[in-house]
Amino acid sequence: MITFKDITKTYPDGTIAVDQFNLTVEKGEFMTLIGPSGCGKTTTMKMINRLIDPSAGTIYINDKPIGDYSIHALRWNIGYVLQQIALFPHLTVEENIQVVPELLKWKKEKAERRTDELLDMVGLDPSIFKKRYPGELSGGQQQRIGVIRALAADPDIVLMDEPFSALDPISREQLQIDINRLQKAIKKTIVFVTHDMDEALKMSDRICLMKEGTVVQCDSPEQLLKHPQNDFVEEFIGNRQSPWLKSVQEVMKEDVRSVHEHEQENGATIPVKSTLEDAYKIIQTSDQTIFPIVDNKQKIVGVVTRDELLQYFYQQEKKGAGIL
Numbered sequence: 533m534i535t536f537k538d539i540t541k542t543y544p545d546g547t548i549a550v551d552q553f554n555l556t557v558e559k560g561e562f563m564t565l566i567g568p569s570g571c572g573k574t575t576t577m578k579m580i581n582r583l584i585d586p587s588a589g590t591i592y593i594n595d596k597p598i599g600d601y602s603i604h605a606l607r608w609n610i611g612y613v614l615q616q617i618a619l620f621p622h623l624t625v626e627e628n629i630q631v632v633p634e635l636l637k638w639k640k641e642k643a644e645r646r647t648d649e650l651l652d653m654v655g656l657d658p659s660i661f662k663k664r665y666p667g668e669l670s671g672g673q674q675q676r677i678g679v680i681r682a683l684a685a686d687p688d689i690v691l692m693d694e695p696f697s698a699l700d701p702i703s704r705e706q707l708q709i710d711i712n713r714l715q716k717a718i719k720k721t722i723v724f725v726t727h728d729m730d731e732a733l734k735m736s737d738r739i740c741l742m743k744e745g746t747v748v749q750c751d752s753p754e755q756l757l758k759h760p761q762n763d764f765v766e767e768f769i770g771n772r773q774s775p776w777l778k779s780v781q782e783v784m785k786e787d788v789r790s791v792h793e794h795e796q797e798n799g800a801t802i803p804v805k806s807t808l809e810d811a812y813k814i815i816q817t818s819d820q821t822i823f824p825i826v827d828n829k830q831k832i833v834g835v836v837t838r839d840e841l842l843q844y845f846y847q848q849e850k851k852g853a854g855i856l
Contacts, residue, residue, distance in 0.1 A: 533558055533561070533721045534556070534557040534580060534591070534689065534723070535555070535556045536576070537591070537592065538554060538588065539553040539554070539579065539588070539590075539591060540552055540587050540745075541572070541575055541587050548744075548745055550586070551572075552746065553589070553745065553746060554747065558721075561737045562724065562737045562738075563723050563737065563740060564723075564724045565577060565723065565725050565742060566728075566732050566739060566741055567741055568768075571742040571743055571745065573725050574694075577691055577725050578691075580723060581606060581610045581691060582598060582607075608687070609688050610687055611681075611684075611687040612690075612691045612693075613693065614693055615693055617674045617675055617677075617678045618678070619666040619674055621667060623665075624662065624663050624664065624665055625656075625661050625666070629677065631681065631684070636685055646686075650680035650683060653714055653717065654676040654680055655710070656676060661673070670703070672700075675695060675699060675707060679707075683718070689722075690720050690721070692722060692724045692725065693725045695707075696708065696731070697726075697727075704731075708731060712734070729770065737752065738750055738751060738752055739753060741768060748764055799818070800818040800823060801826045802826070803825075803826055803827075803828070804827055804833055808844070811841060815842070821837060821838050821839075822835055822836075822838070823835065823836055
């Protein structure tokens with residue numbers, strides 16, 4: 533979908549912001565760029581929609597160099613969510629959302645349907661919020677409008693530049709959950725910039741950790757946590773473990789009841805070393821109410837109920853773990 537090939541950005545004063553950067557973002561992927569301040573993550577993202585042009589190298593979208601697109605066609609197909617919400621204060625919520633559809637000359641009925649659909653998707657009742665002005669909304673509500681305004685014209689790509697950093701912790705956590713759910717529904721290609729590793733771990737399909745304008749490691753959250761490639765990665769990640777990478781055995785501990793006369797034939801079982809994410813997938817594809825926990829020889833070592841697992845998952849979701 534998006535390919536960076538040997539991208540370098542050098543500023544007139546000689547500063548090299550991005551240096552021989554190579555990365556491919558797959559269609560429908562949530563890719564996070566993260567790293568220390570000044571590592572080039574925002575510069576890299578802004579080169580996708582040509583707010584900044586590279587000094588060398590080529591960026592491709594769908595195998596076509598971005599320079600071959602007209603600047604308007606390129607940007608209309610890329611939604612952009614800023615750290616500063618930047619809603620137009622003199623326009624209603626509805627008018628803010630419809631800015632790009634109007635530029636694209638959408639019919640009024642189509643634009644209104646899209647507005648209602650997007651407001652519903654982020655839990656804002658259109659009948660209540662469409663006619664409000666930005667000044668009548670909370671910070672979290674304004675940022676939700678900023679996100680769906682970027683989605684209004686149904687772009688293939690969405691860029692998000694630290695969109696939650698100005699919010700209070702509660703609003704930030706709720707928006708992280710909302711965006712995860714939204715992405716599962718709409719499957720856009722998202723490039724997300726953040727300085728918050730916990731946020732990256734919750735939200736990303738892959739995380740690209742940068743240093744001095746280069747890629748240090750680009751991997752899934754699980755691989756970054758389990759297999760940091762060097763001391764810099766390990767130090768930047770810190771002592772974290774996503775709850776979804778814990779094993780059933782680690783989490784349930786004393787809660788896994790001993791098995792006495794439990795019998796199970798041809799039903800689903802949960803390996804005791806499986807991660808909670810794997811366990812969630814198992815219970816989603818079975819109508820059982822009780823799941824045997826088995827060791828590597830398929831011997832039952834405990835049982836857990838669907839309700840117990842779902843309750844744990846729900847508690848993690850409230851903390852923003854982002855699986856449900």
